Amino acid sequence: MKKLLLVVLTVFCQTLWGQTIQNVKVVGATTSPAEVPPGATFLVSFDAKNFKCPETKFKIDFIQTGSLAVVSSSTITASPASLVMPSNAPQNKLYQIKVSSVRPAECRVDPLATGNLLTVRAVGPATPPTLPDSIEASPGVVTVLGVDETKFNPAEVQVTLNLTGAQFSNDPTDLSTYINGDFVPTKNLSITPNSISFGLSLKEGFNNFFFHTVDKQGLGIEGTYKLWSGSQSLVVNAINQANNPVNDASVKVVLSDDEIVVAEGKTVNGSVVFPNIPNRTLIVTASTSDNLFGVAGTVGGAGVTVRLTPIKTPNPINNNDFSLGTQGWDIGTAPVTIIPHQEANAQQFSITASNQDMKVSTAGEGPQNVSRTFITKKGTKNVTVRYQFITSEVPGGYFGSQYNDYYSIAIRSEKGKANQSEQKTMNGLGLGAFEYSSGATAFRELSLPVSVEGDVVHIDAEVANVADGLYDSYIVIDFVEERQVTITKKKLIDPDRTHTLSHLSIDNHSYFEGFVPVYGQITVEGPAEDKITSLQLQVYQGQTLINSANLHETAQSILFQTFGEDEKVEITTNRLLFNLPSRAPLNADGQVLLKLRVETEKSTQAVSVDYGSFANMMLARNLPRYSTDDDANEGGDMWGLPSMITYVSSLPANWSYNDISNMNGNVFPPHGSHRDGLDIDGYFAGYNARNAAVAQQFIDFLKTPAGSDAQAIFVAFEKTPTDTFWQTIKDATVNGSPVTNIIQRDMGHTTHFHLRKRPAAQANLVALNKKVRARQAARQQESSQVVNIYPNPASLSQSSINIKVNAIPNAIVEAEVLNLFGYSLKKLSGRSTSGEVNLMLNVDNRSIAPGMYLIKIHVPGKPVETKRLVVTD
Numbered sequence: 001m002k003k004l005l006l007v008v009l010t011v012f013c014q015t016l017w018g019q020t021i022q023n024v025k026v027v028g029a030t031t032s033p034a035e036v037p038p039g040a041t042f043l044v045s046f047d048a049k050n051f052k053c054p055e056t057k058f059k060i061d062f063i064q065t066g067s068l069a070v071v072s073s074s075t076i077t078a079s080p081a082s083l084v085m086p087s088n089a090p091q092n093k094l095y096q097i098k099v100s101s102v103r104p105a106e107c108r109v110d111p112l113a114t115g116n117l118l119t120v121r122a123v124g125p126a127t128p129p130t131l132p133d134s135i136e137a138s139p140g141v142v143t144v145l146g147v148d149e150t151k152f153n154p155a156e157v158q159v160t161l162n163l164t165g166a167q168f169s170n171d172p173t174d175l176s177t178y179i180n181g182d183f184v185p186t187k188n189l190s191i192t193p194n195s196i197s198f199g200l201s202l203k204e205g206f207n208n209f210f211f212h213t214v215d216k217q218g219l220g221i222e223g224t225y226k227l228w229s230g231s232q233s234l235v236v237n238a239i240n241q242a243n244n245p246v247n248d249a250s251v252k253v254v255l256s257d258d259e260i261v262v263a264e265g266k267t268v269n270g271s272v273v274f275p276n277i278p279n280r281t282l283i284v285t286a287s288t289s290d291n292l293f294g295v296a297g298t299v300g301g302a303g304v305t306v307r308l309t310p311i312k313t314p315n316p317i318n319n320n321d322f323s324l325g326t327q328g329w330d331i332g333t334a335p336v337t338i339i340p341h342q343e344a345n346a347q348q349f350s351i352t353a354s355n356q357d358m359k360v361s362t363a364g365e366g367p368q369n370v371s372r373t374f375i376t377k378k379g380t381k382n383v384t385v386r387y388q389f390i391t392s393e394v395p396g397g398y399f400g401s402q403y404n405d406y407y408s409i410a411i412r413s414e415k416g417k418a419n420q421s422e423q424k425t426m427n428g429l430g431l432g433a434f435e436y437s438s439g440a441t442a443f444r445e446l447s448l449p450v451s452v453e454g455d456v457v458h459i460d461a462e463v464a465n466v467a468d469g470l471y472d473s474y475i476v477i478d479f480v481e482e483r484q485v486t487i488t489k490k491k492l493i494d495p496d497r498t499h500t501l502s503h504l505s506i507d508n509h510s511y512f513e514g515f516v517p518v519y520g521q522i523t524v525e526g527p528a529e530d531k532i533t534s535l536q537l538q539v540y541q542g543q544t545l546i547n548s549a550n551l552h553e554t555a556q557s558i559l560f561q562t563f564g565e566d567e568k569v570e571i572t573t574n575r576l577l578f579n580l581p582s583r584a585p586l587n588a589d590g591q592v593l594l595k596l597r598v599e600t601e602k603s604t605q606a607v608s609v610d611y612g613s614f615a616n617m618m619l620a621r622n623l624p625r626y627s628t629d630d631d632a633n634e635g636g637d638m639w640g641l642p643s644m645i646t647y648v649s650s651l652p653a654n655w656s657y658n659d660i661s662n663m664n665g666n667v668f669p670p671h672g673s674h675r676d677g678l679d680i681d682g683y684f685a686g687y688n689a690r691n692a693a694v695a696q697q698f699i700d701f702l703k704t705p706a707g708s709d710a711q712a713i714f715v716a717f718e719k720t721p722t723d724t725f726w727q728t729i730k731d732a733t734v735n736g737s738p739v740t741n742i743i744q745r746d747m748g749h750t751t752h753f754h755l756r757k758r759p760a761a762q763a764n765l766v767a768l769n770k771k772v773r774a775r776q777a778a779r780q781q782e783s784s785q786v787v788n789i790y791p792n793p794a795s796l797s798q799s800s801i802n803i804k805v806n807a808i809p810n811a812i813v814e815a816e817v818l819n820l821f822g823y824s825l826k827k828l829s830g831r832s833t834s835g836e837v838n839l840m841l842n843v844d845n846r847s848i849a850p851g852m853y854l855i856k857i858h859v860p861g862k863p864v865e866t867k868r869l870v871v872t873d
Contacts, residue, residue, distance in 0.1 A: 021099050023047040024118045027080060037124035039087035041686025043693040045080040046099050053107035061098040082697045084685045089122035136748035137672030138219035140166025150260050152276040153202055153229045160197045166215040167193040175213040176744050179203060181711045181758030183741035202229035205278045208759045218747030220672050228261050230278030232301025237271045237851060238286045239307055245270020246308050249286045256281040256425035277301055281404045283423035291417045295408050296819060297464055302870055303851035305819045311414050311458040312373040320480035322356040334368040335361040343443060358477045360461060364469035365866035366854040369462035376455045380482040381525060383457050384447040385409055391426050391473035394439035399431050405473040407463045411448040414456035420448040432590030435542040442543040442593060443478055445608055469866050485600050487609045489523035493574050494664045495635050503665035504592055507585040507619040511635045515579035523570035526600055531562045534599040537578040539592050549578040585618035589643050592616055617677050620645050624656040626683040635663025640677035647757050650706040655682045683752045690717055695728035698743055702734045714746035714754040787857050793870040803839040807832040807859045814858045815839050
C-alpha cells in the first residue's frame with residue numbers, strides 16, 4: 001500500500017510542474033530585475049503553452065513590496081499583459097508581479113491554481129506629463145473630386161484628392177478609406193505630391209465615406225462624405241391631362257431619405273432617364289415654363305409617369321380657413337373630414353383663421369389629393385399653407401420599413417409663374433420628427449411669394465399609402481393664409497460667428513452664462529407703416545416645443561422699427577440674434593426642428609417659418625481629462641452625439657480624454673475633424689513612449705466590444721524597423737482583420753491619440769424585431785386578396801395584361817388604373833362568370849408607359865382593393 005501511494009504522489013507532482021506558468025519576463029528588458037521608468041507602460045509575457053483548457057484565465061497582480069499594496073489587478077486570457085509603473089514610484093523601489101492561473105469549473109486537465117512571481121525596479125526619469133499638441137492637422141487644404149453628396153453616385157467611382165499648402169506622403173499605406181465604418185481597399189492608386197487618385201466601390205444605398213492620409217510631415221488629412229449610390233435606372237414619363245407626352249418638362253428626382261440628393265433633367269419625347277438610382281423611395285416633380293406641374297412617388301428603378309396639370313379656374317368662395325367646411329375646395333373622391341384644430345403647445349398663428357382643420361386620409365394603397373384655387377387680395381406678399389403629417393405607421397412599429405408613406409404640398413402662382421413644393425416621406429422626416437404615440441409631426445408651413453397686385457394661386461395637397469393599403473396616413477391642413485409679412489432671407493451661424501449651423505447642442509451647461517448663442521442674418525418684409533414686435537427662435541422635438549429664445553436686444557434695435565419705404569428690415573452681417581437657454585439633454589440620437597416666428601404691430605397674423613432640422617448633441621460629464629483647457633470661449637469641447645457619449649463610458653478605465661466637438665459641432669481648429677460628435681482625443685499613462693507595450697494596449701482594446709466599434713485610431717509612429725510600436729501592429733490581426741486597418745499613422749498625435757467611433761448604421765430597411773416581423777407577416781396576409789395580375793412585371797412588348805378577379809357569379813367587377821399621383825388613366829369592367837372575371841388591359845405607349853401603376857378593384861359587397869403593376873420597356 002505504501003508503494004502504491006508513493007507512485008500516485010510522484011505522478012501528481014510531475015503534472016503540476018508541467019503546467020506551472022513559466023518564463024515570466026518584461027518584454028525587452030536587459031537587466032535583472034527589469035528596470036522601468038515611473039509612469040511608463042510595459043509588457044509582461046509568460047509561457048502558458050502547457051495549459052490545455054481554452055477557458056483558463058490568468059490573473060495579473062502588480063504589488064508594491066513591503067506594504068503589499070496592490071497597484072493594479074487584471075484578468076486576461078493570453079500573454080502578454082500591459083502594465084503601467086506608477087508615475088510617483090520612488091527611485092529604485094521594487095515591485096512584484098504575480099501571474100496566476102484561474103481554472104474554470106468544467107476544466108479537469110489544468111490544476112486548480114498555479115503561479116509565478118517577477119520582480120521589477122522603478123529606475124530612471126518619470127515619463128513627461130502629457131501636453132496637448134500645438135499642431136494636429138496638416139496645414140494643407142484638400143478638395144475632393146469624383147463624388148458628390150448632392151447627387152446619385154455610380155457604384156464605381158474614381159476619387160481624386162487635390163492638396164494645396166502641403167504635399168502628400170508618397171507611402172500608399174498611409175491612405176485609409178472607410179465605408180459605413182468598415183475599412184475598404186482602394187483600386188488603381190496613384191500618388192503625386194499634390195494629388196491622390198484611387199478607385200472605390202460604393203455600396204448600394206447609403207455610404208458614409210471617410211478617408212485619412214498624411215502629408216510629408218506625417219500630419220493628418222481627412223474628410224467625411226455622405227454619399228448615395230445605386231445601380232438602377234429610373235425612367236420618368238411626363239404626360240398632360242390629355243395623356244399626351246410633355247416635351248422639355250423640367251424633372252426633379254429627390255431622394256426621400258436625404259433631400260439634398262437630387263437629379264434633374266429635361267424630357268425628350270416625353271421622357272427622361274436617370275442613372276445610379278438606389279432602391280429607396282423617391283419623389284418626382286415635373287414642371288414647365290407655362291406653369292404645368294405634377295408630382296409622383298416611386299421606388300428605385302420602377303418607372304413612373306407624372307401627369308402635369310394647369311392652374312385651375314379660381315373658386316370665388318372665401319374658405320381658406322374651413323369655416324365653411326369643404327366649400328371652395330376640390331376634394332374629388334378623397335376621404336376628407338373637417339375636424340377641430342388640435343395642437344400641442346398651441347400658439348396664435350392667425351387671428352382670422354377658424355378653429356377648424358381639413359383632414360385628408362389615405363384609402364387603400366396610393367395617393368389621395370385635394371386642391372384649392374383662389375385670387376389673392378392686393379397687398380398680399382405671400383401665400384402660406386400650414387399643415388401637419390400624421391401616419392399610423394409610426395405607432396404601428398413600421399418606421400424605417402418599406403411602408404414609407406409620404407405627403408406632398410405644392411403652391412403655384414399664375415402671374416409669377418412660380419411654384420414651391422414640399423414632398424416628404426415618413427423615413428425621410430426621421431423618427432425624431434414624430435410624436436411616437438400619435439405618429440404626428442409638428443405643424444409645418446410652406447410659403448410662396450405672389451404678386452402684390454393680386455394673383456391666382458393654386459394649392460395641391462396629397463397623402464399616400466406606400467407598399468400596401470393598411471395603416472392610414474393623413475395630411476391635416478390648418479389654414480391657407482394671405483400674408484403681408486414674410487421672412488425672405490435667413491441664415492443661422494455657430495458661436496464662432498463664421499460657420500453655418502450644422503448641429504444643435506442641448507444640455508444643461510454654464511458656457512456663455514448658460515446659453516447657446518446663435519448668430520446670423522435675417523430679412524423680414526412687411527407694409528411700410530408696420531413694425532416687428534416679436535421675433536423668436538423655436539426648437540421642436542416632434543410636435544413638442546422644447547425650447548425658445550426671443551431676439552437679442554442688440555438685434556431688436558435694428559429690426560424692431562417700421563418697415564419703411566423699402567418695406568423691409570434686415571441684418572446683413574453676422575450678429576448675435578438669439579441666446580437659447582440651456583435645458584435637459586435629449587438622451588438619444590435624433591433631430592430637432594428649428595422655426596422662426598415673427599409678430600408685428602398691425603398684422604393679425606404670426607408668421608412661422610421652418611428653418612431646418614439638426615442633429616442634437618449633449619455634453620460628456622465626469623470624464624477624466626488630461627487637459628484643463630475646455631475651450632470655454634467656444635462653448636466647451638466635450639459635446640457629442642448621445643450615442644458617442646454613451647460609447648465613451650465603455651472605454652478603458654485608465655484612459656483620460658479631451659476634445660470631442662465644440663458647441664454645435666462643425667469646424668474645430670486645430671483639428672482636421674472633431675466636427676460631428678464622433679471623435680475624441682485620449683491618453684493613458686505611458687502613451688508618450690508609443691512603444692510595443694502601448695501598441696499591445698491598443699490591440700487588446702480592439703478585441704473588446706468597445707474596440708469593435710472603433711472606426712479609426714490615430715497615433716504618431718514611424719514605419720521603420722526600429723519603431724517598436726510599428727513592429728508590433730504591422731502584422732497583427734483582430735478577428736481576422738489587420739490592425740493597421742484601424743490604427744493609422746498621424747504624427748500630430750505624439751502626446752495623445754485620436755479615436756473615431758463608427759457612425760450609426762443607416763440601414764436600407766429597419767431591422768425589425770420578431771414582434772414587428774410577426775405583425776408584418778399578418779399585415780401582408782391581411783392585405784392579400786384573390787386578385788391576380790399577369791404578367792407583372794409586364795413589358796411594352798405584351799399587347800395586353802390580364803386582371804383576374806374572383807367574384808360571385810354575375811357580379812359586375814370594376815377596375816381603375818391610376819399613376820402614383822392618383823390620376824385615372826383607364827377604367828375597365830366585366831361580369832363574373834363561374835366565380836371569376838378576366839379584365840384585359842391593353843398596353844400602349846401613351847397612357848401606359850414604363851413605370852409603376854396602381855389598379856383599384858371594386859367587387860360588390862367588398863372593400864376597394866388596390867394592387868400594384870410594374871411596366872418595363
